[in-house]
Amino acid sequence: MKLRTSRSGGYSFVELLVVATILLVLASAVLPVTKVVVQRQREVELRRALREIRTAIDQYKDAIDLGTIGDTSTEVADQGYPPNLMTLVNGVERVGGSDGERLRFLRRIPVDPIARDANWGLRAYDDPPGARSWGGGNVYDVFSTSRGVALDGTRYRDW
16 A cells, blocks of 8 residues: 655645735835935935035035135125025126126036935025025025934935
8 A cells, every 4th residue: 555645746725824914024124224214315415416516516616715716705795695596597798808708607406315406505605504495695604494303313405
């Protein structure tokens, strides 16, 4: 007499349940890590955008100080900073350049990756350092309008 085993080549229900449980535990561990990675990437993009705009503002100020653009005697009231961010995109006529030659400082206004729009908070030279509203007159600095908190615990609008 031969003994037959009733086992065919498949997996039992218990084995499938164990594998599904292990996959569920691994997936639940990966999800928070993925959220942190996405937030960290947005923070890197925010730092890059802020650096890009602030560099353009500084280049505008340097061009005014060197007399490359504008009449410095009329810019004294604004400390030589741009009147708005669109001036950095549209450009300013170069002094002594050919007719219509414009010096541009930005190709476009970057989008705030945290707030997901191009509406940046602005500070004028005469505004207090922690001001949250723009006093007008010039653009000395920019900040994010997001009320969120970064991974390091600082607020995005304080960057």
